[in-house]
Structures are given as structure tokens and as C-alpha cells.
Amino acid sequence: xxxxxxxxxxxxxxxxxxxxxxxxxxxxxxxxxxxxxxxxxxxxxxxxxxxxxxxxxxxxxxxxxxxxxxxxxxxxxxxxxxxxxxxxxxxxxxxxxxxxxxxxxxxxxxxxxxxxxxxxxxxxxxxxxxxxxxxxxxxxxxxxxxxxxxxxxxxxxxxxxxxxxxxxxxxxxxxxxxxxxxxxxxxxxxxxxxxxxxxxxxxxxxxxxxxxxxxxxxxxxxxxxxxxxxxxxxxxxxxxxxxxxxxxxxxxxxxxxxxxxxxxxxxxxxxxxxxxxxxx
Numbered sequence: 545x546x547x548x549x550x551x552x553x554x555x556x557x558x559x560x561x562x563x564x565x566x567x568x569x570x571x572x573x574x575x576x577x578x579x580x581x582x583x584x585x586x587x588x589x590x591x592x593x594x595x596x597x598x599x600x601x602x603x604x605x606x607x608x609x610x611x612x613x614x615x616x617x618x619x620x621x622x623x624x625x626x627x628x629x630x631x632x633x634x635x636x637x638x639x640x641x642x643x644x645x646x647x648x649x650x651x652x653x654x655x656x657x658x659x660x661x662x663x664x665x666x667x668x669x670x671x672x673x674x675x676x677x678x679x680x681x682x683x684x685x686x687x688x689x690x691x692x693x694x695x696x697x698x699x700x701x702x703x704x705x706x707x708x709x710x711x712x713x714x715x716x717x718x719x720x721x722x723x724x725x726x727x728x729x730x731x732x733x734x735x736x737x738x739x740x741x742x743x744x745x746x747x748x749x750x751x752x753x754x755x756x757x758x759x760x761x762x763x764x765x766x767x768x769x770x771x772x773x774x775x776x777x778x779x780x781x782x783x784x785x786x787x788x789x790x791x792x793x794x795x796x797x798x799x800x801x802x803x804x805x806x807x808x809x810x811x812x813x814x815x816x817x818x819x820x821x822x823x824x
Contacts, residue, residue, distance in 0.1 A: 553603075562586045562594045567603060567616060574613040589743050593703070601626045660787040668773055668785045669701040675766035676708045676717065683720040683801050684764040687727065687775050713750040720752045720801075722808055724759030732819065745816050754808035765801055768794030 553559040565584040569575065575583070581591045595614060598604045602625030607613040616622070662668055676682050713719040732740055747753065762773035762782060768791045773782035788794075809815075 559597075562590070563598055566594055566598060570604060570614060570616045574607045574609075574615040576609075576611045576613050578611065580614065589739055657793070658789040662785040662787060663783075665782050666699075666701045668771070668782050669699075669705045671771055671785070671787055672764055673701075673705040673708050675764055675769050675771065676705070676712055678769060679767045680716055681718045681720075682709065682712075682764070682766050683798075683805070684762070685722040685759065685801070685804070686762045687724065687759055687773075710747065710751075713747070718752070719750070720754075720805055722754050722756065722759075722805055724757065725755040725809075726758045728755065729819075737820065741816050741820050744811070745813065748811065748813070753811035754805060755811060756804070756808050763797070763801075765794070765797055770794055770797050 550564060553564070562584070565586060566580055569580055569583045577591050577595060580586070580595070581588050586594055595604065599606070599614075601622075602617060603622045604614050605617050607615045617625070662671065672684075709717075709719060744753075761775055764771045764773075768789055770788040770790075770793060771785060772788075773785045775782055
């Protein structure tokens, strides 16, 4: 790929190494997702995520066939579509920014305490991502576990948070992640069991995973920052949340997390092996 064109794609459209690898691989050929994975070594569990991103921007298209094959779109037509989408996206972002601003409510009741009521899931995941970058330790209890397992069905802001969590976990961030086992079992029933368990085992190298039998709403901690997420019982996702900055309250919630996390069961290779054998 031309170096200047590649730079444009990265800066203007947020394409990353895996997107570029796929485009280079598809130059002059059609290929299935399986063939693209084998030819590029893009993480298998995320291949459809990257293909979906390129398809949404208009850089690739489905050529047909079973299994589906993908091919590069004509460069001129691809750029016309990408530019049109970019212009539309900017308008949507501007509109969404105004909606978010209207939904934010700040309350400062005592000195040293700041509370923010958040009324949409996009701002919730954006705040989580900020917390990931705010220090060297991130602790979380979640209701719906392991969303960081790649899925093209996840919204962009969810993916950005979990990608940041994984990348920083591989570096200098200590991540302690607690989830309810019953929800993981539900995921294993609905998704590709082997794929989920393989990717779960991979993250054990850089994320401290533990589980409890069942759980409710979500909480995240980073220093003196606390974020509570309240799950909508119908939508089954966080729709409302409360963000708190307080030295004293942060310390108190850290102690609560210590107690719960200390009594939780550790996710290890033995558990993963048992789950892989349990098809029921």
C-alpha cells in the first residue's frame, strides 16, 4: 500500500495495523474470513470486527459465496463512500454531544466530593475508559462479564473501553476483574464455547480474573474515582450510572472491593478445562 495513502487512512479514519494488513492481503484477490485470518494472523476472535469496520467505511465489500468472501472496493468509490460517512458521522457526533451535555448533572454537596449522574451508556463507557488511563490500578465488578471478548455486535464505545483495558493490562496497569459465574455460563451457551474459553485463558496472563456465583450491578474503581452502573432489566445493559470523586469514599469502596475480591474464586486453567468439558 502506498505510504501516504496508508497515513491518510490511519489519521483520517482511525484504521489500525490489523485493518491495513487485511487491505494489503485483499489486494488483487477475494477471500473468506477464514482465509484472511490465516493469511494475516489478525486475532481470530476479532476478524469480523475488523472486517465490519472496513465494510462500514466502504473500503471492502462482500463478493458473495458461501462462506462469504470479501474484496477491496474500487479506491475512488471507496474514498467517496468514506468521506460521505465521515461527514455524516461528524453531524451525528455534534448532535449526540449536545444530548450528552443535556443529560449530565453535577452535584457538589461537600468539600472534596464530586458526583456526576450519567444518563446514557455511551458516556458510562467513555468514563470507564478515562479511569483505565488515570492510574496504575483498575478494579471492577461487572454484571455482564467478558465483553472484552471481541464481538462485532458490541458498540464502538464499549469496544474502545475494553481494548484500552486489555492493552493497558498488558503493560503497567494492574487489572482486577470480578464477574458472576452464572452470566459466563449463559455466554458459553449462546456463543462459540471453544472460542470464548480460549480467549478467556489468554487474558489470564495480564488480568487477574475472579468470579462469584451470581451478581447484580457494576462498579469500577481507580484511585479516588468510583463509578456505579445500573443495569436496565429490559435492555440488559447499563443505562444509568453515578460517578464519584472523593478521597474518603474512594478509600471506603476500595476496602469493600478488597473484602469481596479476597473471598472470590480465581479463574485458572483448571476452571477453564472443566467448563470446556461441561457442555450442559
